[in-house]
Amino acid sequence: MPDENRVAALKEILDANPDDAFARYALGLEYSGSGETDAALAEFQRLLAVHPDYTNGYFMAAQALARAERKDEAQSLLQQGIECARRTRNQHALTEMEAMLDELERG
């Protein structure tokens, strides 16, 4: 179960401003952390639809999918995330996503 207080606080922020990127991302993390993969993916998709350059959205969505053993979808999102990281020059995320993609391809 996600932390209900945190989910409620994040939803309150999103009710006031549905395009708040960090609140949407944090809500996705809350669901992802408690294993609610589909709910998490829904939030990450809404985030990326409005903020396609929010690189970590791809990364965290891929991690949620990998934990749910949906490897092909995770790889696809990582590839999109790597493109985004190159586009936005986010070397930090790029390195970590390339490493994760490499691990998924090997194993």
Added chain:
Amino acid sequence: MNIDRLTVDSARTAVLEKQTTATALVDAFYQKIDAEDAAIGAYLTLCKERAYRQAARIDALADKGDALPPLAGVPIAVKDVFATKDVRTTAGSKILANFVAPYDATVVARLEEAGAIILGKTNCDEFAMGSSNENSGFYPVHNPRDHARVPGGSSGGSAAVVAAGTAVASIGSDTGGSIRQPAAFCGVVGLKPTYGRVSRYGLIAFASSLDHVGPFGKSVKDAALMLQCMAGREPLDSTSADVPVPNYLDQIGQPVRGLRIGVPEEYFGEGLDPEVRRAVEAGIQELAKAGCEIVPISLPNTKYAIPTYYVVATAEASSNLARYDGVRYGARAADGKTLAEMYRRTRDAGFGAEVKRRIMLGTYVLSAGYYDAYYLKAQRVRRLLASDFHQAFAKVDAIVTPTAPTPAFKLGEKMDDPLAMYLADIFTVTANLAGIPGISIPCGNSKEGLPIGMQILGKHFDEPMVLRVGHAAEHAMAGTVAE
């Protein structure tokens, strides 16, 4: 000569007036250490050759009738996180069990230049990570006031040697309370100066934006005398501040009538031991009797201090401790078949559980997906905490709080509960996050005879105010171990 009650001042005077020699003092302290330290475990390494060499230098100066430096003949101890040339320097970690430093930390060099004699290196939590000294990679330190209890941490050995009288004074490092909290637990004075006041060159880094260097002594005056010789700009530490060093002794004994003392409500709430509350409130009343105006204040973001601290500190630690890989630093583990395996085995064998926990936590909060959510947020909250103090110091000259929420707890009591252990620092981490100076002075004992500490905080570089209020409170309460 009874060395138990020697202070920085009286030790120097004894040598100056030829009541004793520096060499005789060193003899007496090593005899006491040999007799008593096995039960306390405060020392990790004694540096006798170095101590006797320095004592001979001081005695030669005294024999010639030359002017003696300010700490001439004062036997001190140094936390084992400071590099000491040709002496084992472990940071309390097995990974550095055989590391011999090739140079002196600036603070060590300055204290020796001022005439102090370094008796040895004191035990501490591994890489200064802990609040009880139970995370030492070698053996825990026992509180000299009650051997069943912890001395606090991470500079527990440095506090214990002053409390036990196996050194006149000592130095430690304070990243989240590691000078002030053990000072409170052991019934001595511990001072954390402003960030940048004392050079960190040669300090084995834990969290570089939070690490501070400061002294322990039996009295506020001892702490002032030590700080006087430690403070000041030094180019080898780019964060050391180019701010003139005042004469700290000038403030000792100055009246405090009319000073405004802030008492933050957030430090007297849930979780504070009733005996600690009573003792600190009694200390505040003594300041009121001395003519201070007591002003209730609020530091509203205090509740975020512990989570903020454990994000920032662990993030910096995970970066600082990357160098202990068996190549650059650290005892290399055998049998690694690949480079990555050698790194893993070295770090697995060399680091203790708490250090590993903090490295993993720090790596997590710095990872790409969580950086914004944790590290950046923590940095923003850190600014809010600093702003709380800035606003408070517009209204008051100093702030008084408990140093720790409880007196010293029993060995083993909190080892299975890291969060409970972290809360031992709840009143001290804020000063590290804000970079302001703070001192802990004894303010009485619990019914079980355990010391209780009162913390006095000041504005950046206002150590003179912290020392002035601390000295006034110390004498009003007559609660120090020195007489």
